[in-house]
Amino acid sequence: MKSTAPSMHAFKVEYLQPFIDSLHNLFVTHLSMTLEVGKPILNQDGRPAFEYCGVIGFSGAVAGRAVVSFPAEVAIELVKAYLGMDEVPEEVITDCVGELANVIVGRAKSALEQYQIAITPPTVVFGSNFRLSDQSGATCISIPCTSGIGPVQLEVSFHDAG
Amino acid sequence: MKILTVDDSMTARLIVKKTVEGDGHTVVEAADGQQAIDKLAAEAGSGAPVEAVILDWNMPVMNGLECLKKIRADSAYQALKVIMCTTEAEKTSIVTAIQAGANGYVLKPVSPDVLLKALHKAVGAAA
Numbered sequence: 001m002k003s004t005a006p007s008m009h010a011f012k013v014e015y016l017q018p019f020i021d022s023l024h025n026l027f028v029t030h031l032s033m034t035l036e037v038g039k040p041i042l043n044q045d046g047r048p049a050f051e052y053c054g055v056i057g058f059s060g061a062v063a064g065r066a067v068v069s070f071p072a073e074v075a076i077e078l079v080k081a082y083l084g085m086d087e088v089p090e091e092v093i094t095d096c097v098g099e100l101a102n103v104i105v106g107r108a109k110s111a112l113e114q115y116q117i118a119i120t121p122p123t124v125v126f127g128s129n130f131r132l133s134d135q136s137g138a139t140c141i142s143i144p145c146t147s148g149i150g151p152v153q154l155e156v157s158f159h160d161a162g
Numbered sequence: 163m164k165i166l167t168v169d170d171s172m173t174a175r176l177i178v179k180k181t182v183e184g185d186g187h188t189v190v191e192a193a194d195g196q197q198a199i200d201k202l203a204a205e206a207g208s209g210a211p212v213e214a215v216i217l218d219w220n221m222p223v224m225n226g227l228e229c230l231k232k233i234r235a236d237s238a239y240q241a242l243k244v245i246m247c248t249t250e251a252e253k254t255s256i257v258t259a260i261q262a263g264a265n266g267y268v269l270k271p272v273s274p275d276v277l278l279k280a281l282h283k284a285v286g287a288a289a
Contacts, residue, residue, distance in 0.1 A: 030271040082271070083176060092173065099173040103270045106220070106249025113252045121170065121222060 015062060016040055016141060018111035019156055022104045023068075023145065031081050033148040043140040046131045049153035050074075052093075053125040054101025058109060060117035064158040066105045067132055070097070074150035081149070098122035104154070132157040163187045163285065164210055168198040168229065169218040169247070174270070178216050178247070181274040182281065195224025199232055206238065213241075214285055216277070217264075219248035219255070227262060234263035243284040247272055 020037055027035040052075035054068045070078060079088050079096040088096070102122045109117045132140045138159040145152045165187050167178040179189045190205060190212065192198040198215065205212045215233070219226040226246060233239045245266035246259045256267050265284040268276055 026271055030273065079173075083173065084180070092176070095171060096173040099171040102171065102220075103249055106270065107251055110249065110251035110255075113254075119220070121220070 013040075015112065015158065016143065016156060018108035019066060019104065019154055020143060021111065022107040023143075023152070023154055025107065026100070026104055027147050027152075031078075033081070035148075035152075036146045038144040038146070040141050040143045043132065043142040043155060043157075046138070046140045046157070047129070048132060048155050049142065049144070050151070051127050052097050053127075053130075054097045054104075055123045055125055056101050056105040057120040058105065058117050059120075061115040062112060062117055062158060064138065064156060065132055066101070066108070066157075067155040068097075068101045068104055069153045069155065071150060074147070074152065077149040078147075078152075094124050098124045163213045164190065164205065165281075166190050166192060166198060166201055166205070166212045166215045168192045168195065168215060168221070168226065170194055170221040171218070174218060174247070177272070178277065181277050182216075184274070185278055185281075194221045195226060195229030195232070197223075198229050199224070202233070202239065202242075214243040214245065214281060216245050216247050216281070219246060219250045219259075227259065230259065230262050230264060243281075245277075245280050245284055247277070 024035055027033045048067045048069040050069040050071045052070045052072055057065050075097055076093060079093045082096060105119055109119050132155050138157045140157040143154040165182050167175045167189055169175045170193050175191050182189055190201055192201045202212055217226045230244055243265045246264045247268050249270045251269050259267055266280040268280045
């Protein structure tokens with residue numbers, strides 16, 4: 001019988017575009033905010049840029065972790081805009097950062113359909129003192145962005161799934 | 163109309179609740195597919211059954227597709243309308259959900275207009 005298991009893929013730059021498109025869709029199309037997407041750079045120390053981090057793991061023929069990180073003041077303003085509320089309690093901000101990561105990575109996953117990627121439920125981490133990947137040899141890419149409400153950084157780490 | 167929003171994200175449930183309550187409906191909530199099945203039975207037992215479900219796909223315990231299949235396997239819920247609200251944008255996922263009995267499919271992030279249009283279409287009301 002022919003195996004249906006996905007074959008593994010080495011990192012390719014085109015894996016990043018769906019994540020950028022998804023971030024753009026959220027900010028520009030859905031929230032009517034501006035978003036300038038910077039040049040992707042290799043993240044040498046493997047740590048996120050800002051303290052509010054929505055973390056999603058993904059696995060399949062392409063495996064790794066995506067982190068959307070915001071400074072606290074940007075996270076709060078973004079959550080207010082996303083929910084259409086003037087005030088939001090702390091627990092809602094935390095949950096919403098996870099949901100925003102879920103929306104960004106989930107939509108990107110769909111664009112990478114051919115790689116049969118599955119994603120984990122989001123985790124929200126405070127502080128940048130964690131590594132984007134616990135896999136040795138992982139490729140960590142940072143995509144710095146500037147939105148109408150402040151900086152946002154998308155970090156994507158890929159590793160061999162095999 | 164009573165609507166059940168099913169999502170493991172409190173944020174996602176809050177968005178649905180705010181949107182459909184603003185359209186004049188009442189909302190009950192569940193955080194996963196199993197809770198949704200239990201909630202549907204409880205609300206039916208109360209005499210004011212749920213008429214539409216807005217259902218996420220990726221959830222712990224029981225995912226949205228499994229929940230949808232359980233709903234469609236129960237003759238008590240034949241008239242129940244189910245709208246998937248998910249980040250799963252692959253054509254195969256949409257086809258799978260429709261074949262399993264979904265009456266509508268909207269993608270996150272969802273705007274109030276899009277969600278209400280899908281809801282009105284599913285229940286046969288004017289948008």
